Amino acid sequence: MRAFEYVVADSAASARALAQEVDGARFYAGGTTLVDLMKGDVERPPRVVDISRLPLTAVELRDGVLRIGALARNSDVANHPLVKRHFPALSEALLSGASGQIRNAATIGGNLLQRTRCPYFRETRWRCNKREPGSGCDALDGFNRTHAVLGTSDACIATYPGDLAVALSALSAAIVIAGEGGERNVSLDEFYYLPGDSPQIETALAPGELITGVELLADPMHERSHYLKVRDRASYEFALVSVACAVELDGQRIVTARLSLGGIATVPWPAYEATRVLKGAVADEATFRRAAEAALAGAVPRRHNAFKIELAQRAIVRALRTVCGGAR
Numbered sequence: 317m318r319a320f321e322y323v324v325a326d327s328a329a330s331a332r333a334l335a336q337e338v339d340g341a342r343f344y345a346g347g348t349t350l351v352d353l354m355k356g357d358v359e360r361p362p363r364v365v366d367i368s369r370l371p372l373t374a375v376e377l378r379d380g381v382l383r384i385g386a387l388a389r390n391s392d393v394a395n396h397p398l399v400k401r402h403f404p405a406l407s408e409a410l411l412s413g414a415s416g417q418i419r420n421a422a423t424i425g426g427n428l429l430q431r432t433r434c435p436y437f438r439e440t441r442w443r444c445n446k447r448e449p450g451s452g453c454d455a456l457d458g459f460n461r462t463h464a465v466l467g468t469s470d471a472c473i474a475t476y477p478g479d480l481a482v483a484l485s486a487l488s489a490a491i492v493i494a495g496e497g498g499e500r501n502v503s504l505d506e507f508y509y510l511p512g513d514s515p516q517i518e519t520a521l522a523p524g525e526l527i528t529g530v531e532l533l534a535d536p537m538h539e540r541s542h543y544l545k546v547r548d549r550a551s552y553e554f555a556l557v558s559v560a561c562a563v564e565l566d567g568q569r570i571v572t573a574r575l576s577l578g579g580i581a582t583v584p585w586p587a588y589e590a591t592r593v594l595k596g597a598v599a600d601e602a603t604f605r606r607a608a609e610a611a612l613a614g615a616v617p618r619r620h621n622a623f624k625i626e627l628a629q630r631a632i633v634r635a636l637r638t639v640c641g642g643a644r
Protein backbone atom coordinates (compact mmCIF):
# COMPACT_ATOMS: atom_id res chain seq x y z
CA MET A 317 0.00 0.00 0.00
CA ARG A 318 1.33 3.47 -0.89
CA ALA A 319 2.01 6.09 1.79
CA PHE A 320 -0.72 8.71 2.23
CA GLU A 321 -1.52 11.58 4.55
CA TYR A 322 -4.33 10.98 7.05
CA VAL A 323 -6.26 13.98 8.42
CA VAL A 324 -9.42 14.19 10.53
CA ALA A 325 -12.24 16.64 9.76
CA ASP A 326 -14.26 18.17 12.59
CA SER A 327 -16.99 19.76 10.45
CA ALA A 328 -18.45 19.43 6.97
CA ALA A 329 -16.78 22.71 5.99
CA SER A 330 -13.35 21.58 7.20
CA ALA A 331 -13.82 18.23 5.43
CA ARG A 332 -14.38 20.00 2.13
CA ALA A 333 -11.49 22.42 2.70
CA LEU A 334 -9.09 19.60 3.60
CA ALA A 335 -10.14 17.63 0.51
CA GLN A 336 -9.85 20.62 -1.81
CA GLU A 337 -6.28 21.38 -0.73
CA VAL A 338 -4.88 18.21 -2.36
CA ASP A 339 -5.70 16.85 -5.83
CA GLY A 340 -7.09 13.33 -5.64
CA ALA A 341 -7.90 13.45 -1.89
CA ARG A 342 -10.60 11.03 -0.71
CA PHE A 343 -13.04 11.01 2.19
CA TYR A 344 -12.99 8.09 4.61
CA ALA A 345 -16.42 7.22 6.03
CA GLY A 346 -16.69 3.51 6.92
CA GLY A 347 -13.64 2.66 4.79
CA THR A 348 -15.11 -0.61 3.48
CA THR A 349 -14.70 0.38 -0.17
CA LEU A 350 -11.86 2.87 -0.05
CA VAL A 351 -9.36 0.78 1.88
CA ASP A 352 -9.84 -2.27 -0.39
CA LEU A 353 -9.20 -0.14 -3.46
CA MET A 354 -6.11 1.44 -1.89
CA LYS A 355 -4.72 -1.96 -0.93
CA GLY A 356 -5.22 -3.14 -4.53
CA ASP A 357 -3.46 0.02 -5.82
CA VAL A 358 -6.59 0.90 -7.81
CA GLU A 359 -7.06 4.16 -5.88
CA ARG A 360 -4.00 6.17 -4.84
CA PRO A 361 -5.19 9.17 -2.82
CA PRO A 362 -2.29 11.28 -1.53
CA ARG A 363 -4.57 12.46 1.31
CA VAL A 364 -7.40 10.68 3.15
CA VAL A 365 -9.84 12.92 5.03
CA ASP A 366 -11.57 11.06 7.86
CA ILE A 367 -15.21 12.23 8.04
CA SER A 368 -16.44 9.37 10.21
CA ARG A 369 -16.93 11.59 13.30
CA LEU A 370 -19.10 14.24 11.66
CA PRO A 371 -22.64 14.51 13.08
CA LEU A 372 -24.40 13.34 9.91
CA THR A 373 -26.04 10.19 11.24
CA ALA A 374 -29.66 11.25 11.90
CA VAL A 375 -32.71 9.68 10.26
CA GLU A 376 -35.58 12.18 10.59
CA LEU A 377 -39.04 12.69 9.10
CA ARG A 378 -39.99 16.37 8.80
CA ASP A 379 -42.85 17.88 6.80
CA GLY A 380 -43.32 14.65 4.88
CA VAL A 381 -39.64 14.33 3.87
CA LEU A 382 -37.34 11.67 5.30
CA ARG A 383 -33.74 12.85 5.56
CA ILE A 384 -31.03 10.28 6.11
CA GLY A 385 -27.59 11.57 7.14
CA ALA A 386 -24.73 10.52 4.86
CA LEU A 387 -22.88 8.92 7.76
CA ALA A 388 -25.81 6.83 9.00
CA ARG A 389 -24.76 3.17 8.99
CA ASN A 390 -26.45 0.85 6.50
CA SER A 391 -27.68 -1.48 9.26
CA ASP A 392 -29.14 1.37 11.33
CA VAL A 393 -31.04 2.75 8.33
CA ALA A 394 -32.27 -0.69 7.23
CA ASN A 395 -33.74 -1.35 10.67
CA HIS A 396 -35.07 2.13 11.37
CA PRO A 397 -38.86 2.06 12.06
CA LEU A 398 -39.53 5.07 9.78
CA VAL A 399 -37.67 3.42 6.90
CA LYS A 400 -39.38 0.05 7.39
CA ARG A 401 -42.79 1.67 7.53
CA HIS A 402 -42.58 4.26 4.75
CA PHE A 403 -39.94 2.77 2.42
CA PRO A 404 -39.85 -1.05 2.67
CA ALA A 405 -37.86 -1.32 -0.59
CA LEU A 406 -35.07 0.75 0.96
CA SER A 407 -34.86 -1.48 4.02
CA GLU A 408 -34.92 -4.63 1.85
CA ALA A 409 -32.20 -3.29 -0.46
CA LEU A 410 -29.88 -2.43 2.42
CA LEU A 411 -30.43 -5.77 4.13
CA SER A 412 -29.63 -7.62 0.90
CA GLY A 413 -26.19 -5.99 0.68
CA ALA A 414 -22.86 -7.37 1.85
CA SER A 415 -22.74 -9.00 5.32
CA GLY A 416 -23.92 -7.97 8.79
CA GLN A 417 -20.40 -6.87 9.73
CA ILE A 418 -19.96 -4.73 6.61
CA ARG A 419 -23.43 -3.19 6.97
CA ASN A 420 -22.52 -2.15 10.53
CA ALA A 421 -19.48 -0.23 9.24
CA ALA A 422 -20.73 0.96 5.85
CA THR A 423 -22.38 4.36 5.48
CA ILE A 424 -25.10 5.63 3.17
CA GLY A 425 -22.84 8.21 1.46
CA GLY A 426 -20.03 5.68 0.97
CA ASN A 427 -22.44 3.11 -0.40
CA LEU A 428 -23.65 5.47 -3.09
CA LEU A 429 -20.05 6.01 -4.20
CA GLN A 430 -18.87 2.40 -4.28
CA ARG A 431 -16.97 1.52 -7.46
CA THR A 432 -17.73 -1.25 -9.91
CA ARG A 433 -16.83 -4.87 -9.14
CA CYS A 434 -15.60 -5.39 -12.74
CA PRO A 435 -12.61 -7.70 -12.14
CA TYR A 436 -10.59 -5.97 -14.86
CA PHE A 437 -11.00 -2.67 -13.00
CA ARG A 438 -9.88 -4.17 -9.70
CA GLU A 439 -6.76 -5.91 -11.02
CA THR A 440 -4.17 -3.44 -12.28
CA ARG A 441 -2.50 -5.67 -14.90
CA TRP A 442 -5.60 -5.48 -17.16
CA ARG A 443 -6.52 -2.63 -19.49
CA CYS A 444 -9.35 -0.52 -18.06
CA ASN A 445 -10.62 2.85 -19.31
CA LYS A 446 -12.23 3.59 -15.96
CA ARG A 447 -8.99 3.12 -14.00
CA GLU A 448 -6.61 4.45 -16.71
CA PRO A 449 -8.56 6.61 -19.17
CA GLY A 450 -7.72 5.77 -22.78
CA SER A 451 -5.98 2.47 -22.01
CA GLY A 452 -8.71 0.19 -23.44
CA CYS A 453 -11.19 -2.25 -21.94
CA ASP A 454 -10.32 -5.91 -21.49
CA ALA A 455 -13.87 -6.77 -20.46
CA LEU A 456 -15.34 -6.12 -23.92
CA ASP A 457 -13.95 -9.38 -25.30
CA GLY A 458 -13.12 -10.95 -21.96
CA PHE A 459 -15.17 -12.90 -19.41
CA ASN A 460 -18.10 -10.51 -19.18
CA ARG A 461 -20.76 -12.68 -17.49
CA THR A 462 -21.40 -10.12 -14.72
CA HIS A 463 -21.28 -7.06 -16.96
CA ALA A 464 -24.00 -4.68 -18.10
CA VAL A 465 -26.49 -5.00 -20.96
CA LEU A 466 -28.01 -1.53 -20.52
CA GLY A 467 -26.32 1.88 -20.65
CA THR A 468 -23.04 0.53 -22.01
CA SER A 469 -20.58 2.19 -24.40
CA ASP A 470 -17.62 1.06 -26.49
CA ALA A 471 -15.40 2.33 -23.68
CA CYS A 472 -16.98 0.54 -20.68
CA ILE A 473 -19.58 -2.15 -19.92
CA ALA A 474 -19.14 -2.31 -16.13
CA THR A 475 -22.21 -2.63 -13.94
CA TYR A 476 -23.01 -0.27 -11.11
CA PRO A 477 -22.93 -2.83 -8.29
CA GLY A 478 -24.89 -1.32 -5.38
CA ASP A 479 -28.37 -2.10 -4.05
CA LEU A 480 -29.22 1.07 -2.12
CA ALA A 481 -29.10 3.40 -5.15
CA VAL A 482 -31.44 1.16 -7.15
CA ALA A 483 -34.07 1.34 -4.41
CA LEU A 484 -33.53 5.10 -4.08
CA SER A 485 -34.10 5.49 -7.82
CA ALA A 486 -37.47 3.75 -7.63
CA LEU A 487 -38.33 5.90 -4.61
CA SER A 488 -37.49 9.14 -6.50
CA ALA A 489 -34.87 10.14 -3.92
CA ALA A 490 -32.53 13.12 -4.01
CA ILE A 491 -28.88 13.27 -2.96
CA VAL A 492 -27.96 16.28 -0.82
CA ILE A 493 -24.52 17.67 -1.74
CA ALA A 494 -22.47 20.33 0.06
CA GLY A 495 -20.43 22.31 -2.45
CA GLU A 496 -19.13 25.81 -3.18
CA GLY A 497 -22.51 27.56 -3.14
CA GLY A 498 -23.94 25.69 -0.10
CA GLU A 499 -26.19 22.62 -0.24
CA ARG A 500 -27.99 21.45 -3.37
CA ASN A 501 -30.24 18.49 -4.16
CA VAL A 502 -29.60 16.28 -7.18
CA SER A 503 -32.13 13.62 -8.11
CA LEU A 504 -30.78 10.09 -7.89
CA ASP A 505 -31.39 9.54 -11.59
CA GLU A 506 -29.27 12.59 -12.49
CA PHE A 507 -26.53 11.85 -9.97
CA TYR A 508 -24.98 8.92 -11.88
CA TYR A 509 -23.40 9.42 -15.31
CA LEU A 510 -23.45 6.93 -18.16
CA PRO A 511 -19.92 5.84 -19.14
CA GLY A 512 -19.95 7.25 -22.70
CA ASP A 513 -16.34 7.88 -23.69
CA SER A 514 -15.29 8.98 -20.17
CA PRO A 515 -16.17 6.11 -17.81
CA GLN A 516 -13.84 7.50 -15.16
CA ILE A 517 -16.40 10.28 -14.47
CA GLU A 518 -19.13 8.46 -12.57
CA THR A 519 -21.25 11.05 -10.74
CA ALA A 520 -22.29 14.69 -10.54
CA LEU A 521 -20.01 15.19 -7.54
CA ALA A 522 -17.20 17.71 -8.13
CA PRO A 523 -13.80 17.18 -6.43
CA GLY A 524 -14.01 18.07 -2.74
CA GLU A 525 -17.82 18.02 -2.63
CA LEU A 526 -19.41 16.14 0.24
CA ILE A 527 -22.63 14.14 0.29
CA THR A 528 -24.42 15.22 3.47
CA GLY A 529 -27.61 13.18 3.13
CA VAL A 530 -30.40 11.63 1.12
CA GLU A 531 -33.99 12.88 0.98
CA LEU A 532 -37.14 10.90 0.20
CA LEU A 533 -40.77 11.97 0.01
CA ALA A 534 -43.02 9.98 2.36
CA ASP A 535 -45.53 9.34 -0.42
CA PRO A 536 -48.14 6.58 0.25
CA MET A 537 -46.96 4.96 -3.01
CA HIS A 538 -43.56 4.35 -1.42
CA GLU A 539 -45.17 2.25 1.31
CA ARG A 540 -46.10 -0.24 -1.42
CA SER A 541 -42.54 -0.81 -2.58
CA HIS A 542 -40.30 -3.83 -2.91
CA TYR A 543 -36.68 -4.77 -3.70
CA LEU A 544 -35.86 -8.12 -5.27
CA LYS A 545 -32.24 -9.19 -5.69
CA VAL A 546 -31.14 -12.20 -7.75
CA ARG A 547 -27.56 -13.41 -7.25
CA ASP A 548 -25.31 -16.43 -7.60
CA ARG A 549 -25.62 -17.33 -3.91
CA ALA A 550 -28.20 -16.44 -1.29
CA SER A 551 -26.17 -13.93 0.71
CA TYR A 552 -22.94 -11.91 0.72
CA GLU A 553 -23.02 -11.45 -3.05
CA PHE A 554 -23.63 -8.64 -5.53
CA ALA A 555 -26.71 -8.65 -7.76
CA LEU A 556 -26.79 -10.38 -11.13
CA VAL A 557 -30.10 -8.60 -11.53
CA SER A 558 -32.17 -6.56 -9.10
CA VAL A 559 -35.53 -4.84 -9.30
CA ALA A 560 -36.90 -2.02 -7.17
CA CYS A 561 -40.50 -1.00 -7.66
CA ALA A 562 -43.14 1.21 -6.08
CA VAL A 563 -46.78 1.28 -7.17
CA GLU A 564 -49.98 3.11 -6.39
CA LEU A 565 -53.04 0.92 -6.93
CA ASP A 566 -56.72 1.73 -7.27
CA GLY A 567 -58.35 -1.65 -6.93
CA GLN A 568 -56.79 -3.76 -9.66
CA ARG A 569 -55.61 -0.76 -11.70
CA ILE A 570 -52.11 0.72 -11.44
CA VAL A 571 -52.46 4.48 -11.03
CA THR A 572 -48.71 5.12 -11.19
CA ALA A 573 -45.49 3.19 -10.73
CA ARG A 574 -41.70 3.47 -10.65
CA LEU A 575 -39.38 0.64 -11.55
CA SER A 576 -35.57 0.63 -11.45
CA LEU A 577 -33.04 -2.07 -12.23
CA GLY A 578 -29.68 -3.03 -10.76
CA GLY A 579 -26.94 -5.49 -11.68
CA ILE A 580 -27.56 -5.18 -15.42
CA ALA A 581 -26.78 -1.55 -16.18
CA THR A 582 -23.85 0.84 -15.91
CA VAL A 583 -25.86 3.06 -13.56
CA PRO A 584 -28.90 2.44 -11.31
CA TRP A 585 -31.36 2.10 -14.17
CA PRO A 586 -34.75 3.87 -14.11
CA ALA A 587 -36.91 1.75 -16.43
CA TYR A 588 -39.02 4.58 -17.86
CA GLU A 589 -40.45 2.46 -20.70
CA ALA A 590 -41.75 -0.10 -18.20
CA THR A 591 -43.25 2.66 -16.07
CA ARG A 592 -45.15 3.95 -19.10
CA VAL A 593 -46.60 0.48 -19.73
CA LEU A 594 -47.66 0.11 -16.10
CA LYS A 595 -49.39 3.47 -15.68
CA GLY A 596 -53.17 3.04 -15.92
CA ALA A 597 -52.96 -0.68 -16.78
CA VAL A 598 -54.63 -3.59 -14.98
CA ALA A 599 -52.24 -5.20 -12.50
CA ASP A 600 -52.07 -8.66 -14.05
CA GLU A 601 -49.48 -11.04 -15.47
CA ALA A 602 -49.92 -9.80 -19.04
CA THR A 603 -49.18 -6.21 -17.97
CA PHE A 604 -46.18 -7.28 -15.90
CA ARG A 605 -44.78 -9.23 -18.85
CA ARG A 606 -45.24 -6.27 -21.23
CA ALA A 607 -43.50 -3.99 -18.74
CA ALA A 608 -40.63 -6.46 -18.42
CA GLU A 609 -40.20 -6.67 -22.18
CA ALA A 610 -40.28 -2.88 -22.50
CA ALA A 611 -37.65 -2.49 -19.77
CA LEU A 612 -35.17 -4.71 -21.60
CA ALA A 613 -36.00 -3.68 -25.18
CA GLY A 614 -32.75 -1.71 -25.55
CA ALA A 615 -30.46 -4.33 -24.01
CA VAL A 616 -27.14 -5.05 -25.78
CA PRO A 617 -25.71 -8.39 -24.63
CA ARG A 618 -22.07 -9.49 -24.87
CA ARG A 619 -20.65 -12.98 -25.28
CA HIS A 620 -21.28 -14.23 -21.73
CA ASN A 621 -24.11 -12.11 -20.31
CA ALA A 622 -27.14 -12.56 -22.62
CA PHE A 623 -28.77 -14.71 -19.91
CA LYS A 624 -29.29 -11.54 -17.86
CA ILE A 625 -32.02 -10.30 -20.21
CA GLU A 626 -34.43 -13.19 -19.55
CA LEU A 627 -33.38 -13.25 -15.88
CA ALA A 628 -34.21 -9.55 -15.51
CA GLN A 629 -37.58 -9.96 -17.24
CA ARG A 630 -38.52 -12.79 -14.90
CA ALA A 631 -37.36 -10.80 -11.87
CA ILE A 632 -39.46 -7.80 -12.95
CA VAL A 633 -42.59 -9.94 -13.28
CA ARG A 634 -41.97 -11.52 -9.87
CA ALA A 635 -41.30 -8.18 -8.15
CA LEU A 636 -44.45 -6.62 -9.64
CA ARG A 637 -46.52 -9.65 -8.68
CA THR A 638 -45.27 -9.30 -5.10
CA VAL A 639 -45.79 -5.57 -4.79
CA CYS A 640 -49.21 -5.55 -6.46
CA GLY A 641 -50.45 -8.61 -4.63
CA GLY A 642 -49.41 -7.14 -1.32
CA ALA A 643 -47.81 -10.47 -0.41
CA ARG A 644 -44.28 -10.12 0.86
Ligand SMILES: Cc1cc2nc3c(=O)[nH]c(=O)nc-3n(C[C@H](O)[C@H](O)[C@H](O)COP(=O)(O)OP(=O)(O)OC[C@H]3O[C@@H](n4cnc5c(N)ncnc54)[C@H](O)[C@@H]3O)c2cc1C
Pocket residue numbers: 342343344345346347348349350351352386387390412413414415418421422423424425426427428429430477478479480525526527528552553554555
Ligand atom coordinates in the same frame (compact mmCIF):
# COMPACT_ATOMS: atom_id res chain seq x y z
C1 LIG B 1 -17.12 -7.93 0.58
C2 LIG B 1 -18.07 -6.82 0.26
C3 LIG B 1 -19.36 -7.12 -0.18
C4 LIG B 1 -20.25 -6.09 -0.48
N1 LIG B 1 -21.50 -6.40 -0.93
C5 LIG B 1 -22.36 -5.39 -1.27
C6 LIG B 1 -23.66 -5.65 -1.77
O1 LIG B 1 -24.07 -6.81 -1.91
N2 LIG B 1 -24.45 -4.60 -2.08
C7 LIG B 1 -24.03 -3.30 -1.94
O2 LIG B 1 -24.79 -2.37 -2.25
N3 LIG B 1 -22.81 -3.02 -1.47
C8 LIG B 1 -21.99 -4.02 -1.14
N4 LIG B 1 -20.73 -3.74 -0.69
C9 LIG B 1 -20.31 -2.33 -0.67
C10 LIG B 1 -20.47 -1.71 0.69
O3 LIG B 1 -21.82 -1.60 1.01
C11 LIG B 1 -19.76 -0.39 0.59
O4 LIG B 1 -18.37 -0.71 0.67
C12 LIG B 1 -20.10 0.58 1.68
O5 LIG B 1 -21.46 0.92 1.70
C13 LIG B 1 -19.28 1.83 1.49
O6 LIG B 1 -19.49 2.69 2.58
P1 LIG B 1 -18.27 3.22 3.43
O7 LIG B 1 -18.83 4.16 4.39
O8 LIG B 1 -17.46 2.09 3.99
O9 LIG B 1 -17.47 3.97 2.28
P2 LIG B 1 -15.93 4.37 2.21
O10 LIG B 1 -15.12 3.19 1.82
O11 LIG B 1 -15.51 5.12 3.41
O12 LIG B 1 -15.99 5.40 0.99
C14 LIG B 1 -16.31 4.96 -0.31
C15 LIG B 1 -16.10 6.12 -1.28
O13 LIG B 1 -17.06 7.13 -1.04
C16 LIG B 1 -16.43 8.37 -0.70
N5 LIG B 1 -17.27 8.95 0.34
C17 LIG B 1 -17.69 8.32 1.46
N6 LIG B 1 -18.57 9.11 2.13
C18 LIG B 1 -18.69 10.24 1.39
C19 LIG B 1 -19.47 11.43 1.54
N7 LIG B 1 -20.30 11.61 2.58
N8 LIG B 1 -19.36 12.39 0.59
C20 LIG B 1 -18.54 12.25 -0.47
N9 LIG B 1 -17.77 11.15 -0.65
C21 LIG B 1 -17.87 10.15 0.26
C22 LIG B 1 -15.03 8.00 -0.26
O14 LIG B 1 -14.11 9.04 -0.49
C23 LIG B 1 -14.74 6.79 -1.13
O15 LIG B 1 -14.31 7.21 -2.40
C24 LIG B 1 -19.83 -4.74 -0.33
C25 LIG B 1 -18.55 -4.45 0.13
C26 LIG B 1 -17.67 -5.46 0.42
C27 LIG B 1 -16.30 -5.11 0.91
Ligand code: SF4
Pocket residue numbers: 432434435436437443444445446447452453454455456471472473474515
Ligand atom coordinates in the same frame (compact mmCIF):
# COMPACT_ATOMS: atom_id res chain seq x y z
S1 SF4 C 1 -15.83 -2.68 -18.31
FE1 SF4 C 1 -15.27 -0.63 -17.58
S2 SF4 C 1 -14.43 -1.04 -15.55
FE2 SF4 C 1 -14.39 -3.00 -16.64
S3 SF4 C 1 -12.39 -3.11 -17.70
FE3 SF4 C 1 -13.80 -2.17 -19.12
S4 SF4 C 1 -13.50 0.03 -18.79
FE4 SF4 C 1 -12.70 -1.00 -16.99
